[in-house]
Amino acid sequence: MRADYRDDRATEAGHYTGGVTSPGTALQIEAVSVTFGTVHALSALSLQARPGEITAVLGPNGAGKTTMIRCCTGLIAPDSGTISIFGAPPGSDAAAARLGVMPQSVGAWSGIRADELLRYLSRLYAHPQPVEDLIDLLGIGGFRRTPYRRLSGGQQQSVNLAAALIGRPDLVFLDEPTAGLDPHVRRHTWEIVRGLRDAGLAVVLTTHAMDEAEQLADYVWLVDRGSVVAHGTVPDLTRDASLEEVFLATTTSRVQP
Amino acid sequence: MTTASSPAIDFTPRPGAAPRSRQVLAHALTEATLLVRNGEQLLLALVIPVGILVAGRLLDGRLGLHEENIAPSVFSLAVFSTCFTSLAIATGFERRYGVLERLAATPLGRGGLLAGKALAIILIALGQLVVLAAVALALGWRPHPSAAQWLVAVLGVPLAMLTFANLALAMAGRLRAEATLGLANLVYLVGLAAGGIMWPVSAYPASVRWLVRALPTGALGEVSRAWSAGGTTWWALGVLVVWAVASALLARKVFRWMS
Numbered sequence: 428m429r430a431d432y433r434d435d436r437a438t439e440a441g442h443y444t445g446g447v448t449s450p451g452t453a454l455q456i457e458a459v460s461v462t463f464g465t466v467h468a469l470s471a472l473s474l475q476a477r478p479g480e481i482t483a484v485l486g487p488n489g490a491g492k493t494t495m496i497r498c499c500t501g502l503i504a505p506d507s508g509t510i511s512i513f514g515a516p517p518g519s520d521a522a523a524a525r526l527g528v529m530p531q532s533v534g535a536w537s538g539i540r541a542d543e544l545l546r547y548l549s550r551l552y553a554h555p556q557p558v559e560d561l562i563d564l565l566g567i568g569g570f571r572r573t574p575y576r577r578l579s580g581g582q583q584q585s586v587n588l589a590a591a592l593i594g595r596p597d598l599v600f601l602d603e604p605t606a607g608l609d610p611h612v613r614r615h616t617w618e619i620v621r622g623l624r625d626a627g628l629a630v631v632l633t634t635h636a637m638d639e640a641e642q643l644a645d646y647v648w649l650v651d652r653g654s655v656v657a658h659g660t661v662p663d664l665t666r667d668a669s670l671e672e673v674f675l676a677t678t679t680s681r682v683q684p
Numbered sequence: 685m686t687t688a689s690s691p692a693i694d695f696t697p698r699p700g701a702a703p704r705s706r707q708v709l710a711h712a713l714t715e716a717t718l719l720v721r722n723g724e725q726l727l728l729a730l731v732i733p734v735g736i737l738v739a740g741r742l743l744d745g746r747l748g749l750h751e752e753n754i755a756p757s758v759f760s761l762a763v764f765s766t767c768f769t770s771l772a773i774a775t776g777f778e779r780r781y782g783v784l785e786r787l788a789a790t791p792l793g794r795g796g797l798l799a800g801k802a803l804a805i806i807l808i809a810l811g812q813l814v815v816l817a818a819v820a821l822a823l824g825w826r827p828h829p830s831a832a833q834w835l836v837a838v839l840g841v842p843l844a845m846l847t848f849a850n851l852a853l854a855m856a857g858r859l860r861a862e863a864t865l866g867l868a869n870l871v872y873l874v875g876l877a878a879g880g881i882m883w884p885v886s887a888y889p890a891s892v893r894w895l896v897r898a899l900p901t902g903a904l905g906e907v908s909r910a911w912s913a914g915g916t917t918w919w920a921l922g923v924l925v926v927w928a929v930a931s932a933l934l935a936r937k938v939f940r941w942m943s
Contacts, residue, residue: 500789502941523791525699534786536778538718550710551791553700560693594790597697626695
């Protein structure tokens with residue numbers, strides 16, 4: 428089953444056994460709308476992510492990126508529209524087992540030690556990644572016994588990335604994975620993200636760093652006010668202008684210049 | 685100095701959830717460990733109850749705390765503090781820190797999370813009761829329960845635990861973490877003093893006894909004291925069933941996973 432979506436998308440159509448999802452799609456978001464009171468957090472948002480690709484979702488603060496991720500984990504039920512994770516609905520057992528989520532902020536008990544958190548999470552999965560391997564890979568060893576609340580922002584980011592990967596998922600959401608990281612760790616994280624893609628995962632990445640999106644993304648969705656305003660590969664989108672210029676031209680600012 | 689190289693780990697997907705029982709146990713042990721390690725929580729769970737047991741022995745009947753009642757009253761206090769106060773405070777901060785949001789995205793899910801929490805408080809409450817019963821026996825407490833009240837206790841104590849846990853989740857799932865912290869401690873003190881936990885209903889003015897009996901704290905206290913003294917309190921089961929059902933409906937309605 429895993430090997431099915433490793434190769435070229437076109438050749439997978441015959442192998443794909445998922446339900447309503449179109450062939451070779453890990454994540455399919457179809458016309459999803461979410462309203463909080465009078466605020467339209469998502470307005471008919473539609474986008475996709477494929478295995479073996481890094482899919483960047485870019486947008487200004489408040490564009491709906493975090494709401495989108497919460498819909499995909501089943502925390503928020505959309506008012507309308509559908510989401511499919513390898514053919515399964517968000518929040519279902521089938522979907523939860525295949526997902527890895529790196530949250531943008533905190534996401535842990537304040538008193539738990541870094542290695543305790545990872546060990547605990549690993550026990551929720553059938554074939555977890557060895558905790559020690561992830562600790563080595565992400566340089567967590569130096570602060571493995573430190574309570575989570577005393578970790579620096581960058582250290583928490585590393586623990587959260589490890590936590591997202593521990594269940595050997597085939598779809599990962601990385602919500603601003605390099606925000607606040609020093610250039611060493613940032614480059615290292617990029618290598619890991621590329622490694623995930625090369626291993627066949629579908630990687631959904633949100634970021635405000637345009638250089639990061641240019642470096643990593645196979646496909647980019649620009650989201651503004653809860654819907655997609657532009658999408659394409661990086662070369663497609665940057666034919667006439669830089670990605671940052673495209674971003675500024677297609678999305679709205681919450682501050683007046 | 686090491687430089688970033690290609691990751692040495694095989695990331696090839698191999699998704700799958702662990703068996704449900706292993707997930708729930710992992711969660712329960714993690715929560716119980718964190719709670720035991722937390723000084724304030726340990727104070728509530730053991731230090732205060734043991735202190736009351738010893739103080740009750742020294743006071744010897746003054747303040748209306750009669751020796752034969754102190755041990756069973758303290759057992760009720762321990763159950764109340766763990767299932768309500770500690771659970772409310774812990775859950776309030778889990779919601780604030782995004783723990784619930786993260787775990788909802790794992791195979792544990794919501795049902796597993798609730799089952800894990802339930803198992804954690806059961807483990808802690810059992811541990812407390814073992815320690816407190818040993819201390820009370822050492823201080824000279826001798827229970828003589830009837831067979832009927834054994835049945836009332838075996839049914840009533842879990843119903844009381846369920847009620848307290850539901851109320852804790854309702855509070856923690858709606859209020860800000862700081863508000864939950866303050867209110868849960870306030871309810872602990874009020875329940876201890878005025879809710880029929882530490883003093884028997886017969887010690888209250890006649891006009892409010894019905895009210896104290898109708899509280900889950902009062903019903904639990906009376907079940908525990910009657911068990912120790914050889915009485916029978918079938919009525920308490922009625923009170924606790926109503927509270928368990930009503931509190932479950934409330935928690936279901938108001939609980940939110942995200943802050």
